[in-house]
Amino acid sequence: MSPPGPERPAGAGPVLRSVNTRELSEVVFNNHSPRCVLPVWLDFEGQPRRYPVLQPRSGRLMHSYRGHLWLFRDAGTNDGLLVNQQELFVAAPNVTKADITLPVFTLKERCLQVVRSLVSPVDYRKLDIVQSLYEELEDHPDIWKDLQRLSLERSEALRNKSMENHDDSSVANH
Secondary structure (H helix, E strand, O other), rough: OOOOOOOOOOOOOOOOOOOOOOOOOEEEEEEEOOOOEEEEEEEOOOOOOOOEOOOOOEEEEEEEOOOOOOEEOOOOOOOOOOOEOOOEEOOOOOOEEEEEEEOOOHHHHHHHHHHHHHOOOHHHHHHOOHHHHHHHHHHHOOOOHHHHHHHHHHHHHHHHHHHHHHHHHHHHHO
């Protein structure tokens, strides 16, 4: 079993979690990025479970299961990465590969990454920059913030879909 990730903060809202289907789904995790990648499986309680790091431009056959959720993080910076052009990978028997790539970072995001890599956090406020950038530098990438955002987005998408279905059925009934 993989070691647990950081603990879930209290009151974090809806939870994304893997479904325990026991239906095997073999998938190759392909790291197409120049970064070391940390695969993170969301367990049945929504806890992130870290798996061994994938080296740049390498791959690994994974034995996952239908309905298991995976995220991929930059092992050095903790920035979220994309998998098959999405932030979240859902294992399925008909999906045999998970292509991991860098997202297109804004210039500001990339500059913050570079400054974080060059300057110690205790020295951020010694930099001659605007106040708001201090706060953004101190706001490091965090898997829990990403999970909370993804959970809310998924909840909203499901709510919108059920409202569309409700609207469709009420139109059909009239």
